[in-house]
Amino acid sequence: MKISEAFIAAPLLIVYICAGDPTPAATPDLVRRLAAAGADIIELGLPHSDPIADGPTIQAAAQRAIAAGMNTDVYFQVAAEADVAIPKVFMGYYNMIYARGLDRFAGDCARSGITGMIVPDLPPEEAGPLQEACAKFDVDLIFLAAPNTPAERLKMIEKETSGFLYLVARTGVTGAQSDILQSTRDLIARVPGSKPKAVGFGISTPAQAAEVIAAGADAAIVGSVCVDLIARGEVERLEQLIRDMKAAVKAAGKSKAPIVG
Amino acid sequence: MKISEAFIAAPLLIVYICAGDPTPAATPDLVRRLAAAGADIIELGLPHSDPIADGPTIQAAAQRAIAAGMNTDVYFQVAAEADVAIPKVFMGYYNMIYARGLDRFAGDCARSGITGMIVPDLPPEEAGPLQEACAKFDVDLIFLAAPNTPAERLKMIEKETSGFLYLVARTGVTGAQSDILQSTRDLIARVPGSKPKAVGFGISTPAQAAEVIAAGADAAIVGSVCVDLIARGEVERLEQLIRDMKAAVKAAGKSKAPIVG
Amino acid sequence: MHSLISDTSAVKFGRYGGLFVPETLVPPLAELAKAYQRLMKCEDFKEELNLALKTFAGRPTPLYYARNLSQKLGRKVYLKREDLVHGGAHKLNNTLGQALVAKKMGKTRLIAETGAGQHGVATAIVGANLGFETQVYMGEVDIERQKMNVYRMQLMGAEVIPVRSGSRTLKDAINEAMRDWASSFDHTHYLLGTAAGAHPFPSMVRDFQSVIGKEARSQILQAEGRLPDSITACVGGGSNAMGIFAPFLEDEDVRLLAVEAGGRGLGKTDRIADHGASLGLGTDGVLHGALTKILQDPYGQILESYSVAAGLDYPGVGPELAFLAEKGRVLTKIADDKTAMRGFHALSKLEGIIPALESAHAVGYALQEPEALGDLAIINISGRGDKDLATVMDYENL
Amino acid sequence: MHSLISDTSAVKFGRYGGLFVPETLVPPLAELAKAYQRLMKCEDFKEELNLALKTFAGRPTPLYYARNLSQKLGRKVYLKREDLVHGGAHKLNNTLGQALVAKKMGKTRLIAETGAGQHGVATAIVGANLGFETQVYMGEVDIERQKMNVYRMQLMGAEVIPVRSGSRTLKDAINEAMRDWASSFDHTHYLLGTAAGAHPFPSMVRDFQSVIGKEARSQILQAEGRLPDSITACVGGGSNAMGIFAPFLEDEDVRLLAVEAGGRGLGKTDRIADHGASLGLGTDGVLHGALTKILQDPYGQILESYSVAAGLDYPGVGPELAFLAEKGRVLTKIADDKTAMRGFHALSKLEGIIPALESAHAVGYALQEPEALGDLAIINISGRGDKDLATVMDYENL
Ligand SMILES: Cc1ncc(COP(=O)(O)O)c(C=O)c1O
């Protein structure tokens, strides 16, 4: 499914997991269960040896997945197997894409049902070649903006992104945190343009998810906490969390007009 | 006894021991036994912590003696107790003399029957004050010359020395060696003037003693080998060695006219 | 496209270099690039830096005519003596420059990565001297094998933070420092230790290190009346090499020899390369913010590297070197552990100079292929070997 | 009296100094004195030495304005950076000079004594560089506690000979070297490491080290337009102190502060002093060929000294310092182990310079009695502290 179609039903809950953690075989079923629990978009992380944008939780997941045999070939098999009706989005580092070749990678995405890509170490300045490749295969290339992104640049990023704009809730790396910062609210408010805005990095509770939606976001992205529950084998608790967060997001969304992406 | 009186009977055998080794109490009797065995002059070493002119044998003796309680006060008591009819000569480092005071030291020598001093780290250049002190108490200050002492300097040293001239048989430190070097013979031959010449450093056998006498020396000095035998508790063998050396010296002396000092 | 990076020409070296970093790091890198460019045009700043280089770091370092080594190699060999720089390596040239920039930018804290500890020590030195709070990320494995350098950093008031992620070595320490910086940039400067990483680091580090080459150039002209036929330098990330090469780039007749770590051989397994020769044996890829030559598996996972010299034990290399090597301006050479050990012993015995194991790679290469040096050669002795004594003892007991 | 020593005026400093050595050593010492005096008048020799000092040793060393230390002490403090000399201490100034003299004299072998190993390393360096066979006497006890310096010497081709006599430390290593020289002088030079011992060593070592003071003098004049109020240096045998003091002796307004090792206290037992303060607490006596201030028992037996800094752990001191101290031109000060440790940590943290434990005594004294320094002070940092890290760690674990 295209990302834009999903945002018709905004506000959304976007859920990140690390492909291959705990094993490649477990991933397709996990994706299905998360979709069933209410995830509107699945971000499927491709583990990298050097995930500089990630905190300890996701780093550890990546190491486990690599040790369990995850690689780019397996990733696309797993992604294809995870046949869900919601959009699947690739999340991973540029070198993994570069190593496979940009066109081949974008093509593999399309073939395995992935309709968007998030590449946390690829700012728009360096993204020209991948934008071209993505365009060929009708895959959205989603850019990130952060609280310290200045206004002019924010405008540029908003213009360049496709699918949605990924707002990083705070400076620093991925990982659960205890509250939503004023700077996050400010960032949401500062974004120009009309593309959907999803807020990630540090959201781990229904209340936080509701808060960012209430602040004007079109989606809340939850990641580290999911990875953490998977690591502990508590998939049912994860499903419950997703259900709760989804409910919170929907409730928070009631007070706003829906945005058509 | 004055050194000059002893040299009337040249060639002589001069015997060195380290005072206080193995114990201060043992030293007077040792001196007597060596005199009885034929020593013509006794060199009584005062042990020093830093005997730079001595090889390992005498260094070790000095350490044993110091550990056994030898010090300058004890030295003079022991020297006085060693009542023999031959000359007793002090041998030791300048700092021990300096620390006691030059006059006091020379006076103590005289009072304990010591009639000469050998100070291996005191060349004539530095000896003025001690020469004065020795003169006051009628103690001979004996200088050393070495194979590398140049001619002019040898003349000066011969002039300055009193009692006898100590010829160092070789460059280097005290200790037994296997043969008498050509340079030793050369040194003996080179010495100007008429004062008695005693050769030391490295003489340990009757043959070597005879050799230096035959080469023109008026006395042979034996040291390290005696210290070594004392260390091993073989005093009787030492007495026998002294007897043998004395005989060799006398035999070698037959072929030369005696020198009157 | 509106970019924060104004002077975009400087960002890339051919296709290499760039700014492959999380968005959060783009503004601080841009701010750094701007401040740096401004300060390098400021006479007061340059004077302050030069004074520090002179009276604190001990510059200029000599260019030493190595009589005995020359005789052995049958050609004239000069050594550029970065081993005499305060701290024991060329690293201080860069940390002094960056710390002064950081000071002018109003930063109060320095963070750095370190492998062997040399860059960490050089950072601790400037941190103490210029009154920064200093924290140095260092892999747990490296902390264990470099205890003395850890202690040196601590003595100078720096905190050494153990890195437990990944291979727990240099590469992961860089990752960790970048993660720290992503949330601390407003009061913290990330003091990267080599001419690698995202823009402006490769240019900035090269510029601060090029004092080596500038001095060497005028010293050799004074001593010999001509430029050398070759300059040899070891390559970890590339800072001492770029530092001595840069002022000679236009002098096409000066052969520039970049010696990488051949480690225990040129093979590799799934996760680990037996060497550190990313320039010679690596492939294009992105590591620590730049497109450059890296050691990676076919999927793009970074390999752990290996060298007996901790400072050369890095699976990437500066992008400008990748560019210059591809253009043929810089020639890529490899010296393995054994060759480096030969260089280490030879220089110690012949000249009374114990080189760092890193620098010993350059010396070892020269011993192995003297003809490559031409008649008049400069070898960059990037550091002294005191830090490596235990390593060499261990190596030789094997 | 006909003496081999022609310039007898130079042999003594007041009543101190002289030539209290076995006869065998008189001719080689005289030969050395003559050769040295001749060479110091020879322009070619001076040029050769200066070139080596510049391109090999890394001179001039900076005079560094220590901003943070100055602030802490409430006065301007400059540091003379002998820690940057090749090998890590001022010792090389002397070994280079003497080795070049030895070379001109046709000697082929060097012997030296060493305590901590710094002078041994500096001798090994020149031995390797100038092609001598080199043997270094070192007490067994010191070999055990200074393994890294032993290894450095060996790396540079020197043989380290364990000394098992006496206290098996520095004093005995000197004895052993003198014994060796007494039979090896025709092809061997005894390279004494400090401004002590028999003539011509005290003068010769002072002269070779006075490059420190000459540089410092013109550097402070350039930086401040005037001479300093004080110069502080640590004293083991006295070579770094005499080196920096000598060119200021005529400048009566420049206070010369000689800081000795106070060790663990100023007491002593029968055989062992708890300190190394021979200048301040010693008495007149003869050690290693000179009349000077020494630590001794009432009978004249030399005491073992003690200091946490191996280079200050010597029961004697150079005769010229004894003379200058008695005249009041040099002021004798004492810093104990704890004070030195304070200096060690303070300089590391404040300036990013880890000083040798020896030099840390000078720094520690300055921290303790800042008023004594006046408004404008120079402290001689005679060496770097890398060699002392294990010692400091051990000391602080007690
Ligand atoms: C002495 C020395 N040389 C060389 C290097 C390699 O770094 P670069 O290639 O940046 O000069 C290091 C790194 O720690 C080093 O310590």
Ligand SMILES: Cc1ncc(COP(=O)(O)O)c(C=O)c1O
């Ligand atoms: C760094 C340093 N400073 C000082 C000394 C003391 O010697 P001196 O008094 O001869 O300068 C030593 C001796 O080893 C030393 O290594």
